[in-house]
Amino acid sequence: MITSIFSKSKPINFIVVFFIVLLAFLIARAELVNETITMGLVFNELGMFFVCLGSVLLLNFIVSKNSLTKYGNYEILLFSLFLLALPQSIGSTNILLANFFVLLAVRRIISLRSQLYVRKKLFDAAFWIAIASLFYFWALLFFILIPITLLLYTDNKIKHWIIPFVGVGAVFVIVVSISVVWNNSFFGVFKSLPELSYDFKNYNTLKYLLFITILFSFGLWSSLFYIKNLKQKKKAFRPSFIIVIVAAIIATAIIVLAPNKNGSEFLFLFAPSAIIITNYIETIEETWFKELFLAILFLVPFVLLFI
Template identity: 45%
Template sequence: MISSFFSQAKPIHFVVVSVLLLVVFVVLKTTTLTEAFTVQLFFEQSFLFGVCLASLFVLDFFVSKNNLTKKNSYKILMFGLFVAVLPETIGDSKLLIANFFILLALRRIISLRSRKEIKKKLFDAAFWISLATLLFFWASLFYILIFMALLLFSIADVKDWIIPFAGILCVAIIAASYMIVTGVDFEPYLDGFFDFSFDFTPLNSKHIIMSTTIMLSYGAWASFYYMKNIKHQLKSYRPSFFLVIISSLIALLIILLAPQKNGSEFVFLLAPLAIMMANYLEIISERWFKEGLILVLIIVSVVNLML
């Protein structure tokens, strides 16, 4: 029933998933925020929830625009459910905003398939990733995605390979100028900026272990069929599908390197995981199995919200 409801792309689906995200966001913030309620706090949190919704819209836009899934709403359903399964993914404001910038970059990178405005798209992608890097250094690993796209789309012009560095330099100059004008000290800003950690002890809780195990299990299972299904795609679309796989691998690498492991680092995995799961749901012929996969996520989400 749930899979049938989301089997076509309709505006009501955005409303349903947006309400789901709102419930998860409110429950998370009421249980984690210790600050006294103020008007400023209300607007800050409203802005962060707006980033959540914007991420959802950007995901749906570039997935639909580049035919990464069929015309359905499975990708936004999966995105919303994965957030509900692991609410910590939207708990860190810097990582949440950084992930939004990465989604904007991913939109430009995948659209290179059309070979229109290549230089502009490469500059934009590097610009967005650079902004994300200012908030969270390891988001810089997504620069790899730009150069992988150049290879996969067979873009050989030397000028096009230089353009991303112009985008990086642009953000660096703007950021440095802002810090100089506002009197921000570079040393405190850079303190711990390049840190990494392989200590997973902070993730050693029943809730996070259960949630991450389910997410990674779904991802591993779906990726197998996703890779298998790529050969059935049109040749011009295959690089885009490979870029989703690469972005998921980069997200996993970020999870390994993140200096503070509290579940929020999984936010970069949400979009590629949602795309792969949407593709998997499309090819499942047994409706009961499809419903079961979705129900498991809903049940885990409800349990997490009640605990």
């Protein structure tokens, strides 16, 4: 039943995803918001919900525009289910915003496939990643995607390698200018050095262990087929698929490095994982196995809600 609904792009798919995202957001924010309800708080939470929903729609745009999957909407279903399985992933406003800007950057990076407006896209990608790093420092690791993409397209133009650093520099100049105006100092905005932690004790609960086990087991299994099938992709599209797997590796590194391991750091992994798992689902020929695979992914979030 699930496959028959999401195997093709339909309006009902977005309606289902909307309510899953809404449920995940309400659960996440209900745990965090203990303040007196005011209009300012309501508008702030509405803004964060639209950022969350916008991330889902942005993922759908990236996938459909660059043919990263076939014509279904499995990727946005999986993304929304990941949010519901771990509502803490949208508990941090800073990471929610950082992930949105990273997706904007990934959109520009993958669109380099067309080889049109290359300089503008490189600048935009670096600019958005730098903006993301202002909200969450380790999002800066996604900058690695830019030189990797240039290598994949064997781009030897020196100016194309310099432009991304100009994009980062532009953000730095803007931030320093704001710091001078508001804090009367050049580096007042940069309050502290980046932190990291290898303390994983927060994951030592049944809910986290189940979620991590399912996400990484399904993700790793799907990745094997994803990498195996890369050679079958059209040569022009192959770099886009490689970028997705590299993004997943970077997101995993962020989870390992995250100074506060409260679940929100997993958000960076959801989009690439959704694309990778979707590609595997589309290769499954047995209908019963595809239904079972999706049913597990669909039911797990609701089971975890009661743990």
